[in-house]
Amino acid sequence: MLTSVERLLFVRGVPLFQELRDDFLVRLASVMDELSFPAQHTIFTEGQEGRSLYIVVSGRVRVHLGDRDLAQLDQGTCFGEMSLFDAEPRSASVTTLESCDCLVLTQLQLYDAIDETPGIAVNIIRLLSRRIRELNNKLSVYRAETQDGDLSKAGNLGG
Template sequence: MLTSIDRLLLVRGVPIFKELRDDFLVRLASIMNEVSYPPSKMIFAKGQEGRSLYIVVAGKVRVHIDDKKDLAVLDKGNCFGEMSLFDAEPRSASVTAITNCDCLVLTQQQLYEAIDETPDIAVNIIRMLSRRIRVQNGQINTQNEQISKLSEELKKLEAYKQSVI
């Protein structure tokens, strides 16, 4: 179990909460549930309904589309599951504990009550989501460039093959 001070220090370090007042963070951190997961335990599955954000207290988790495609590995101080707090859409990825993992959980209802009290939290979450989208877009662009280069190389090889035949 985390002490109140440990909870405050951890939550204060999470990007979406960084700019919020300590008195607000103390209250928010105190209402979060602490949960533990063993290695290889799926925390939630892609397609599942979600209404909670998780903060990694200890251990590591992998965010993945399937067993072969990892999107990220997250450790202490990182959060995941935040998209489900704002829309009614199913989870876009699965999250599985890599090691023994402890998390703090913030529910949608708790967050909405917090936003009513401190609207800045919504702006911070939007910023974090925007950063994640930018990173994903960068990865997609890099992959598209690599595919384009490979396609050009393949065309050159085909042209060479035709000239030899």
């Protein structure tokens, strides 16, 4: 478990929360729950309803569709943010690769944060845009390599 000071220092370093004032970060960090998961634990499954964003404090997780990996995330990265905004089911599953600690921000906490500090919404938009660009780049490489007929070069779409 993180102390209040450790939690603040950690949250301050998360790209999603950069550019936010310390007084706001103190309040935000204090309302987040901290959850611990064992290795090979499914945090959530594709298709489940979701209303929380997770931030990896320690350990690593894999984002996947079935057994196809889309990404591996480690300390300071977040996941689950899409369902906070569109109220759609989770678009992928997330499973721990090793024991993992996460901070959790609920939809209500996030909306309160956006009301108080709109800059957090801009940071989330940047995060989502970056992830879409990364997936587009992977898809372009995959298409180019499979058009040549050599599927062995295509590798794993998930990185």
